[in-house]
Amino acid sequence: MTKINAREGSPLIQWGAISVLGLVNVAVFHAHYFGNDCFPWDFWKAYYTIIPFWTTAVSQHVLPEWVPFAGMGYPFFINLQSSFFYPPLWLFVLPGIHYSLHTAVIMQCLHVFWGACGAFFLLRVLTNDWRSALFGALAYEFFGGFYSNAEHMDIVRAYAWLPWLFWAATVKGTLQIRNLLLPVIVYCVTTASYPGNVVSHSFLVGVYLLYQFYQPSARSDRRSVLIIVGLLALGFILSLVALGPAFLLRDQLTRASAKLPTASLAFQDWLSLIAPWTFGTMLIPGYLGDPSMISVFVGLPTITLIILIQRTTAKRFTVWWVLLILAGVLAFGKLSILYRGSLTILPILGFSRMASSDYRGVVGLALIVLASASLSEFLGASREAQRELIRTRFKYLGLLLVVVMSGVFGVFMPPQENIWIVLIWVATLVALCFQCSKLVGWPSMSAALLCVLVLVSGWHVISVSNWTWTAQGEDIDASYKRSIGFSTSSWPLPVAEKIRGVPLRPARVDRKRRDFSWAGYLDGTYQISDWNNTVLQPRAKLETDPALSKYMLQPLTPLVFADKENLSIDMIRSRLEQRTNGVLERRNSVIPVTYGLNSIAYQVRLSEDSVLVENEIWFPGWTGKLKRDGQRVENIPATNVEETLRAWHLPAGQYKLVTQFRTPYLRACAIISLAGLAMYLGLIAMAYRRWPTQSKQRNSPLMMTSAPLD
Numbered sequence: 001m002t003k004i005n006a007r008e009g010s011p012l013i014q015w016g017a018i019s020v021l022g023l024v025n026v027a028v029f030h031a032h033y034f035g036n037d038c039f040p041w042d043f044w045k046a047y048y049t050i051i052p053f054w055t056t057a058v059s060q061h062v063l064p065e066w067v068p069f070a071g072m073g074y075p076f077f078i079n080l081q082s083s084f085f086y087p088p089l090w091l092f093v094l095p096g097i098h099y100s101l102h103t104a105v106i107m108q109c110l111h112v113f114w115g116a117c118g119a120f121f122l123l124r125v126l127t128n129d130w131r132s133a134l135f136g137a138l139a140y141e142f143f144g145g146f147y148s149n150a151e152h153m154d155i156v157r158a159y160a161w162l163p164w165l166f167w168a169a170t171v172k173g174t175l176q177i178r179n180l181l182l183p184v185i186v187y188c189v190t191t192a193s194y195p196g197n198v199v200s201h202s203f204l205v206g207v208y209l210l211y212q213f214y215q216p217s218a219r220s221d222r223r224s225v226l227i228i229v230g231l232l233a234l235g236f237i238l239s240l241v242a243l244g245p246a247f248l249l250r251d252q253l254t255r256a257s258a259k260l261p262t263a264s265l266a267f268q269d270w271l272s273l274i275a276p277w278t279f280g281t282m283l284i285p286g287y288l289g290d291p292s293m294i295s296v297f298v299g300l301p302t303i304t305l306i307i308l309i310q311r312t313t314a315k316r317f318t319v320w321w322v323l324l325i326l327a328g329v330l331a332f333g334k335l336s337i338l339y340r341g342s343l344t345i346l347p348i349l350g351f352s353r354m355a356s357s358d359y360r361g362v363v364g365l366a367l368i369v370l371a372s373a374s375l376s377e378f379l380g381a382s383r384e385a386q387r388e389l390i391r392t393r394f395k396y397l398g399l400l401l402v403v404v405m406s407g408v409f410g411v412f413m414p415p416q417e418n419i420w421i422v423l424i425w426v427a428t429l430v431a432l433c434f435q436c437s438k439l440v441g442w443p444s445m446s447a448a449l450l451c452v453l454v455l456v457s458g459w460h461v462i463s464v465s466n467w468t469w470t471a472q473g474e475d476i477d478a479s480y481k482r483s484i485g486f487s488t489s490s491w492p493l494p495v496a497e498k499i500r501g502v503p504l505r506p507a508r509v510d511r512k513r514r515d516f517s518w519a520g521y522l523d524g525t526y527q528i529s530d531w532n533n534t535v536l537q538p539r540a541k542l543e544t545d546p547a548l549s550k551y552m553l554q555p556l557t558p559l560v561f562a563d564k565e566n567l568s569i570d571m572i573r574s575r576l577e578q579r580t581n582g583v584l585e586r587r588n589s590v591i592p593v594t595y596g597l598n599s600i601a602y603q604v605r606l607s608e609d610s611v612l613v614e615n616e617i618w619f620p621g622w623t624g625k626l627k628r629d630g631q632r633v634e635n636i637p638a639t640n641v642e643e644t645l646r647a648w649h650l651p652a653g654q655y656k657l658v659t660q661f662r663t664p665y666l667r668a669c670a671i672i673s674l675a676g677l678a679m680y681l682g683l684i685a686m687a688y689r690r691w692p693t694q695s696k697q698r699n700s701p702l703m704m705t706s707a708p709l710d
Contacts, residue, residue, distance in 0.1 A: 013130055014124075014130055017120060017130055017133070017134040017137070018117060018120065020134065020138075021113060021116045021117060021120065021134075021137055021138070021141060022113060024116075024138065024141055024455065025109065025110075025112060025113040025116070025141065028112075028141075028459070028462070029109040029112070031470070032105050032106070032108075032109050032470075033106060033109060036102070036475045036476075036477060036478075037105070037470055037471055037473075038101065038105055038470075038471040038474075038476040038477075039105060039108060039150040039151055039153075039469060039470070039471070040150065040151050040467070040468065040469070040470065040471055040472070041151040041292075042151040042152060042531070043104075043108075043150065043151045043152070043153055044101055044104075044476045045518050045531050046070075046081075046518040046521070046530060046531035047081065047151075047152070047153050047154070048101055048104050048153075048488075049518050049519065049521035049522050050079070050081070050082050050521050051082070051083065051089060051092075051099050051104065052092075052098070052099040052100070052488070052493060052521070052522065053067075053069070053493075053495060053521035053522065054076070054082060054084055055089065055092045055093050055099050056492065056493055056495060056496050056499065057499050057597065058093045059093050059094070059095055060496065060499055060500065062499050062500065062597060062598075063598070064076045064499075064597050064598070065077065065597070065598045065621075065661050065662060065663045065666070066597055066598045066661040067079075067521075067597070068505070068526055068595070068597060069495065069498075069520030069521055069524060069525065069526055069527060070518065070520050070521060070527050070529075070530035070534075071527065071528075071529060071530045071532075071534060071535065071536070071539055072508065072527075072528055072529075072536075072539050072542065072552055072616075072617050073616060073617050074534050074536055074539070074617070074619070075245075075249070075619055075621065075661070075663055076663075077245045077246065077663045077666055078245060078246045078249050078250075078252065078253065078534060078663075079246070079534045080195050080242070080243070080246050081154055081194070083154065083157075083191060083192060084191075084242070085187075085191040085239075085241065085242040086157075086188065086191040086192045087187075087188065087191075088107070098489070098491040100477075100487075100488045100489040101476060101477050101480070101488035101489070102477065102488075102489065104153070107153075108150070108153055108156055111156055111157050111160040112141065112146050112156070112160065113141070114160045114161075114164075115140060115141070115143075115146070115159055115160035115161070115162070115163060116137045116138070116140055116141035117137070118160070118161070118162070118163035118164040118167060119133075119136055119137040119139075119140035119141075119163040119365070119368065120133050120134065120136070120137035121133075121163075121164075121167050121178075122163045122164070122166055122167040122170070122369070123136040123137065123368075123369065123372045125167060125170050125172060125178075126170065126317075126369060126372070126373065127372055127373055127376040128376075129372075129375075129376040129379070129380075131375070131376075131379060131444055131447040132372040132373070132375040132376035132379070132447070133372065134447075134451060135301075135371075135372055135375055135447060135450055135451050135454065136368045136369065136371065136372035138451055138454045138455060138458075139298050139299055139301070139302050139368045139371070139454050139458070140163065140298075140364070140365065140368050141458075142297065142298075142299065142454065142455075142457075142458025142459070142461070142462065143159065143297065143298060143361075143364045143365075143368075144272055144277070144294075144295025144296055144297030144298075144364070144461075145159050145295065145296070145357070145360055145361055145364060146159060146160075146469075147295065147297075147462045147465060147468060147469040148277060148278075148291060148292050148293070148294055148295035148465070148468050148469070149292050149293070149357060150292075150468060150469035151292055151468075152194065152292065152357075154192065154193055154194040154197075155193070155194045155197060155357055157192040157193055158189070158192065158193035158194055158197035158198075158201065158361065159197075159361045160192075161185065161188055161189045161192060161193065162189075162201055162361045162362070162365055163365060164185050165182075165185055165186070165189055165201060165205055166205065166208060166365070168181050168182035168185050169182060169205050169208055169209055169228060169232065170212075171209075171212045171221050171224050171225050171228060173221060173224070174224060175224050175227060175228075175687075179224070179227075179228055179231065180231070180683070180684065180687055182228060182231040182232055182235060183231050183232075183234045183235035183238055183676075183680050184235070184238075185235070186202075186232060186234075186235025186236060186238070186239065187235055187238045187239050189201065189202075189235075190235075190236070190239035190242060190243055191239060191242045194354075194357070194358075195246075195351060196351065196352040196353055196354055196357065196358040197352075197357070197358050197361070198243075199348060199349060199351045199352045199358065200327075200330070200349075200352050200358035200359050200362070201358075201361070201362065202236075203346070203348075203349060204323055204326065204327060204359075204362050205232070206232075207322065207323065207326065208319060208323060209225055209228060209229055209232070211318075211319040211322060212225050212319070213225040213226070213229075215318075215319075234676055234679065234680055234683075237672060237673060237675075237676030237679075238673050238676045238677060238680065239673070240669045240672050240673045240676070241666070241669045241670045241672075241673040243669075244665055244666075244668075244669030244672075245663050245664065245665045245666050245669060248664070248665050249620075249664060249665070251537075252536055252537055252619065252620075253534065253535065253536060253537070254535045254536070254537060254540050255535070263289060263290055263293040263333065263353075263354040263355065263356045263357060264289070264331070264332055264333030264334060264335045264336075264355050264356055265293075265294075265296070265331040265332055265333070265355065265356035265359075265360060266288045266289065266332075266335065267409065267410075268286050268287055268288055268409050268410050268411050269287060269288065269289070269294045269295075269296070269356070270296065270409065271286075271287075271404070271409040271411045272287070272294055272295045272296050272297055273296050273297060273298055273303060273367070274297070274298075274299060274300040274303055274404065274421065274424075274457075275297075275404070275411070275413060275417060275421060275461070276297075276413075276417060276460075276461045276464045276465050277291060277294040277295045277297075277465060278291055278464070278465040278467065278468060279414055279417070279464050279465070280464075280467070281467045281472075284411060284412065284413060284414070284417075285411070285412040286409065286410045286411030286412050287411060289356075291468055292357075292468060293354060293356040293357050294356070295465070296360045296363055296364055297364075297458070297461055298364050298367050298368055298371075299424075299453075299454050299457045299458055299461075300421065300424045300425055300428060300453075300457055301371070301424070301428045301431075301450050301453045301454055301457065302367055302368055302371040302454075303367070303371070303400065304397060304400070304425070304428045304429075304432075305370075305371035305372075305374040305375050305378070305450075306367060306370050306371050306374060307393055307396050307397055307400060308374055308378060308389055308390070308393050308397075308432070309370060309371075309373065309374035309377075310374070310377055310381075310389065312377075313373050313374060313377045314370075316373070317369065317370055317373050320366045320369045320370055320373075321366075321370070323362055323366045324362075324363060324366035324367065324370070327359040327360070327362035327363045327366065328359075328363050330342060330349070330352075330355060330358075330359045331355050331356050331358075331359040331360050331363060332355065333355030333356065334355075339355065375446075375447065375450065378432070378435065378446070379435065379444070379446065379447060383435075383436040383437075384436075386432075386435055386436035387436045390429075390432060390433065390436070397425075397429065400425075401421070401422070401425050404421060405418060405421070405422075417464075420457075420460060424453060424456070424457045427449075427453055428450070428453055430449075431445075431446050431449035431450050431453060432446055432450075434446050434449060477489065480516070480519075480522075483515070483516045483519070484516055484519045484522065484523050485523070486522075486523070488522070493522050493523070493524075494522065494523045494524050495520075495521065495522055495523060495524035496524075497524065498524040499524075499596075499597055500596060500597075501594045501595060501596030501597070501599075502594075502595050502596075503592075503593065503594065503595070504555060504556060504592050504595060505526060505555060505556040505592070505595040506526065506555050507526075507553055507554055507555050508526045508527060508528045508552060508553050508554075509525045509526065509527055509528065510527075510528045510529070510553060511525075511527055511529070512529075513531070517529050517530055517531065518530050518531045528543075528549075528552060528553055529543075536617060536619065537643070538617045538618055538619070538643060538644045538645070539617060541644050542617070542644060542645075545569075545573075547573045547576050547577065548569070548572070548573065548576075548644075548645075550576075551572075551576055551615050552615050554615055556592045556595060556600070556614070556615065556616075557615055558590045558592070558602065558612050558613065558614050558615075559572065559575055559612070559613045560588045560590060560606070560610050560611070560612055560613075561575075561610060561611045561613065562608070562610060562611070563608070563609040563610055563611055563649060564611065567611055567613070567641055567647065568641065568642060569641060569642050569644060569645075572613060572641060572645065587607045587608075588605060588606045588607055588610060589603075589604075589605045590602050590603075590604050590605075590606075590612055590657075591603045591604075593656075598660060598661045598662075599658060599659055599660040599661070600614070600616075600658075600659045601656060601657065601658045601659070602656070602657045602659075603656055604650060604653075604654065604655055604656065604657050605653075605654045606650060606651070606652045606653060606654075607652060608652045609649070609650070609651055609652055610649075610650055610652075611639075611647055611648070611649055611650070612647060612648040612650050612657075613641060613645055613646075613647045614645065614646045614647070614648075615645070616645070616646045617644075617645070617646065618638070618640035618641070618643055618644060618645055618646045618647070619646075619661075620664050621661050621662055621663055621664045622637075622638035622646060622659055622660070622661050623635045623636070623637055623638065623659070623660055623662070624636045624637075624638065624648055624657055624658065624659045624660070625657075625658045625659075625660070626650075626651075626655050626656070626657060627655055627656040627657075627658065628653065628654070628655040628656075633655075636648065636649070636650075638659070
């Protein structure tokens with residue numbers, strides 16, 4: 001049985017540390033948990049509304065492959081921000097469990113806590129010291145990305161899962177239970193995170209594993225590293241059902257060809273490591289760009305401990321310096337020549353569009369890991385060594401304050417913020433000096449004081465920046481009720497009545513953004529636009545054509561043309577401008593009878609072979625079936641008019657046309673993911689059989705001291 005290092009503490013102390021993180025989380029988000037506070041801006045718009053839409057649909061046993069309620073209609077599974085495959089959200093599929101806005105807020109608060117727990121367990125693995133792990137976990141709980149990016153729930157989830165990803169990818173001798181959890185964690189990362197974070201975090205974890213494979217001191221662990229690489233790949237196989245269709249159909253989106261400006265972490269923004277990035281409801285003068293993309297706050301105690309890191313410790317944690325430098329360089333985005341060079345070598349990094357958001361999570365985590373390692377070694381050193389370290393590094397500690405106060409960053413802090421920085425700097429030095437003082441008998445006094453300072457400095461910074469992570473007292477649920485007539489806590493949602501289908505699709509609504517343009521997910525209105533999360537190429541064309549845009553606003557109104565191969569948009573536009581019933585209309589009829597999520601049904605009577613054009617967007621994956629007198633005819637594929645409107649070549653006769661949408665590649669990707677799941681379960685079964693049955697005491701899977709597999 002493995003003997004537990006005394007510095008690790010007892011399980012009671014370890015779970016007590018987790019309880020501290022929970023209490024801090026409740027204290028910070030008290031108004032979110034128990035009041036009506038909400039996260040601002042994008043959070044309560046399409047980010048939120050798409051989830052109760054699909055949970056409602058699935059609870060009615062309907063797979064929402066096509067969404068008719070937003071953006072003139074679009075394929076649901078091409079929208080990675082729906083988080084359809086994210087396991088925790090499936091708790092809300094059960095009947096009677098409604099995903100209200102308040103529930104979404106609570107879920108996000110819990111994710112911040114989950115991220116802090118992940119940092120604690122990662123640091124336990126890396127330092128074997130619960131005190132430094134608690135310090136680092138508290139620092140990560142106040143990481144600026146959680147608060148400046150609070151409006152983007154998928155980015156917050158990416159930061160929450162980031163330490164768990166490195167925790168499972170860390171090699172410590174032979175394989176342990178946490179390593180076997182890597183495929184599950186990768187699956188959660190890919191299904192919960194913003195796509196850019198998936199790219200950046202996966203790339204940096206790959207660098208982490210590559211370094212562990214080649215480090216000279218652990219050649220005996222190379223087999224374990226290779227197995228973990230295989231487990232990482234297996235995690236992506238499990239995730240293929242979520243990522244595959246969107247990746248393979250990405251050219252159908254305007255984002256695939258659009259040259260969007262990337263959010264970059266400018267030089268000035270690095271001061272946010274220890275200082276606020278906002279004050280009141282304004283950016284502090286000197287910071288640049290979107291306030292949600294700026295903060296990398298980890299706190300002055302964290303930076304101070306990095307300055308005090310001993311050379312031997314710094315060398316042992318070389319990989320984290322590599323990750324810090326690499327992530328820091330890439331966070332500059334297109335401002336950096338190295339970033340542009342990296343895209344040339346690894347084009348896949350180009351899928352990361354918001355460099356400051358995608359890479360600063362690793363920047364913050366790496367800084368916290370290095371600071372925690374420094375604290376662990378400092379606490380374990382003799383008092384003489386501690387005093388000598390502070391004495392020799394004091395000039396660098398003083399230089400830190402000089403650089404911050406000199407204005408070299410070009411950021412002009414309010415006077416009270418400069419005072420706060422000085423006070424935290426002095427208090428940090430005092431806390432460290434307590435450790436090497438003979439007057440203090442408790443060896444963990446410095447760790448306790450530093451944890452308090454992390455709380456104080458973090459609480460202050462987020463409090464003066466609260467407009468980026470609170471609703472500023474506004475009751476968002478009440479705003480929903482005023483704007484669309486019901487609150488998000490209403491159940492069932494009005495959209496539930498239309499999920500199974502209506503006799504006829506009414507006219508689409510041209511709501512503007514300020515008028516809750518995303519509300520179709522909740523109230524079942526058919527919107528011509530949305531929050532622009534998923535803009536198809538055909539939609540972009542239709543929106544710029546006044547005649548066709550007006551046609552798309554109409555109720556479902558199919559047009560019948562003589563069967564010609566070269567039907568064009570100009571011909572459709574001409575028909576719409578005539579506004580008369582021609583010979584074709586008098587001799588033929590196509591009457592809609594059912595309009596559902598994934599299908600449309602018509603009663604058809606045609607005197608000759610014709611082309612039916614719908615005021616619906618074209619997208620690959622639509623097929624049709626002809627039913628005559630209960631007899632099913634072979635499928636007919638959908639065609640299109642200049643890849644813009646959906647059309648059908650129909651034979652003469654009287655029959656029922658049933659069109660249906662099935663997401664291209666979805667079933668094939670699902671089969672591959674299921675095969676990966678079967679392989680993973682087989683590996684788990686093999687590992688279980690090899691697990692030492694003679695051990696009388698088995699540690700928790702979350703603990704660093706888990707017994708090895710072999």
